[in-house]
Amino acid sequence: MLAGPGPAAPYADPLWYSRESSLYYNVSHERLGREIRAYVDEFIAPFADEWEKDGYVSAEALQRHAMRGYAAVSIFPLSPEHVPLDIPLPGDGKDRISGVIWGLSCGNSIGCPPVLNYGTPEQKAQFLPDVYASRSxxxxxxxxxxxxxxxxxxxxxxxxxxxxxxxxxxxxxxxxxxxxxxxxxxxxxxxxxxxxxxxxxxxxxxxxxxxxxxxxxxxxxxxxxxxxxxxxxxxxxxxxxxxxxFEIVISDFNHERIWLATTSLRLARVCAEDSYNYAIECEVFGKKLYGSQVIRAKLSSIGRQIDPASAYMEQLVYWMMVAHRDQNPKLRKIRHHQMGGLIANLKVMAGRVLENVTHEAQQVLGGTGYNRAGKGARVEQISRDVRVMGVGGGSDEILTELALNQEVRFLSAMAKL
Ligand SMILES: Cc1cc2nc3c(=O)[nH]c(=O)nc-3n(C[C@H](O)[C@H](O)[C@H](O)COP(=O)(O)OP(=O)(O)OC[C@H]3O[C@@H](n4cnc5c(N)ncnc54)[C@H](O)[C@@H]3O)c2cc1C
CATH class of the missing domain: 2.40.110.10 (Butyryl-CoA Dehydrogenase, subunit A, domain 2)
Known part of the structure; x- marks a missing residue:
């Protein structure tokens, strides 16, 4: 039984948290999920607003983040023994907080992989241990x-x-x-x-x-x-x-886009949680907001968008891990290239899910979803952050084109085999 951590609102957590089995996750993932959630609740959530207003994550928080291993784990790949879905899991836990998560280890997670993958042994020894220990x-x-x-x-x-x-x-x-x-x-x-x-x-x-x-x-x-x-x-x-x-600086785009997709889907789940909780508490016209069919339809559509996108993400991450474990470097590279178009489409899909879900959640919350304090504050913050998902790490227009082109190229290469 993978009774994962988390709240009871529908769609607020991935389905594997509440179901009997999973193709990808095991008890170890569950334990990791719990640990990350406890860490976020104690050390990040209470300060997120302050850091966002200041425009900085505190040095102490960055240090703690690294000492717990999260700076290192955000850099892909860690080792060939990496277990499936370890990338989304840390992201999935941390990304319940919008905004400031970009300040925690995002720079390392995109700046270090080129060093890890293309650096000489001397360069790796010079730069990476300091990052893992938060010295740089x-x-x-x-x-x-x-x-x-x-x-x-x-x-x-x-x-x-x-x-x-x-x-x-x-x-x-x-x-x-x-x-x-x-x-x-x-x-x-x-x-x-x-x-x-x-x-x-x-x-x-x-x-x-x-x-x-x-x-x-x-x-x-x-x-x-x-x-x-x-x-x-x-x-x-x-x-x-x-x-x-050129190849070196773009080499980590697949990893970056998976991270962005994971973030989008986790933030969409935050919208699901906060809008549901508001709907069951708030009274309008003498009855609970949740009693309105049009509101329940919104909540249902939120789940209908998030869960299929999550399932697609899990499948792609699994294939990415299979590619990563290939012992033959040439084949490994080809497998990663084959993933590029699919991951581009995933990133676009997840960003759009977040846009739609944020809109619906704000409608459920009414004015509360437009306020920086109170029950709608997380959704309000997400409504300010969401636009970056369609631009950062490659814009929707560019990735949409890339997705199709890569798939056409892949299929024609397969046909020649
Ligand atoms: C919050 C944030 C964080 C970022 N972090 C980093 C970072 O750490 N490092 C880094 O290097 N970059 C970073 N970026 C930059 C990001 O990668 C770029 O914003 C993105 O690649 C788009 O480039 P641009 O903004 O210059 O838009 P442009 O390339 O000028 O494009 C403008 C618009 O035109 C569209 N467009 C462009 N070409 C075409 C075409 N041929 N056909 C149709 N439409 C087209 C685009 O989709 C876009 O909508 C970040 C951006 C943001 C917003």
Whole structure:
């Protein structure tokens, strides 16, 4: 019996929490889920509002987060022995809190995998243990003021002069950039297009680097504008070969998009929980709001959207783990590529589920869902954060196109076998 932790509101938790069996989860996952939930309830939830208002997660909280292993576990892959669905589970537990979760370890989770997957043994030894112990933090710097969807169009240059690269340009919307020590950045070392891009680990406390927090609608503890003005970076910080960095900086997109999808679906469950609890408590026209069929239809449709998307996510994560465990590096890479289109579609689907569900939950909550305090506060916060799901990590328009193209390519390759 996988009696998982959690509240009793319909659709507020994944189905495996309340059902007899699961294809993917076991008692160990259940224990992990409980531990994460207790951690969030004690150390994150009570402070989330304050951090969101300040625009920072406290240093003490970041330290605790890392010491409990969550900084390390957010970086994929940890090891070939990784058990299925360990990626969504930590995310699924933490992401009951909107906004500030972006400030906790999101930068590491996207900035470190290129180091882990493409770094030399020396680079891994230099950078990763400090991240695991919260002595340093990473971010990923791809997007620029004039290059977002078009990653191959980045303009930040890194010119080699002796033992250093001299970096000039700017990066925009960089998650955790404001307090990161290192930025795994896409820089131009060669000609135009993909073939002129390298991946460079830039020290953000170096001379010539300036950082400014950006004011977005939501996820306030996060986005940063970074400028490089003749910033010097040791050539030893180059990941892989010069002009072969495009593949490196985009290599973690599958993992990032699964994380975003998991976050969307967990936040949708928060909307399910808070709107249901409000409906059974609140009285209108002399009876409970829940007594209205039109309200119950909204709550039912919330579940109808979240649970199928969750099932699709679990299937894809399972395949991703199978790919990851393949001992043959070439086959492993092919398997991961085959997942790209499906994961792109999952991310779009989950983001749209969250948009729809947030809307319905706010309707159930009425004015309460538009207020930053009280019973609708979590849903109100989500309504500010939700837009990032359709843009960050690849916009809906770009991913929709990618999903179809990749599937067509995959099927035609299969037909030739
Ligand atoms: C909160 C947040 C956090 C982020 N964190 C990071 C980070 O840590 N690191 C990082 O590098 N980046 C980060 N980003 C940037 C993010 O990846 C980009 O915003 C995203 O890739 C889209 O780029 P853009 O905003 O420049 O939009 P653009 O590329 O300018 O596109 C604008 C609009 O046009 C559409 N569009 C573009 N091209 C086409 C086309 N060919 N056909 C049809 N429609 C098209 C897009 O879908 C979009 O709707 C973050 C963004 C946000 C909002």
């Amino acid at each position: 933090k990473f971010c990923l710097g791809i997007t620029e003021p004039n290059a977002g969807s078009d990653v191959a169009g980045i303009k930040t240059t890194a010119e080699r002069k002796g033992d250093v690269y001299v970096v000039n340009g700017a990066k925009k919307w960089i998650t955790n950039g404001i307090y990161a020590d290192w930025c795994t950045a896409a820089v131009r070392t060669g000609g135009s297009g993909k073939g002129g891009i390298s991946a460079l680990i830039i020290p953000l406390k170096a001379r010539g680097v300036t950082r400014k927090k950006m004011q977005n609608s939501g996820v306030n503890a996060s986005s940063t504008y970074i400028e490089f003005d003749d910033a010097e970076v040791l050539i030893a910080n180059l990941l892989g070969n010069e002009n072969e960095g």
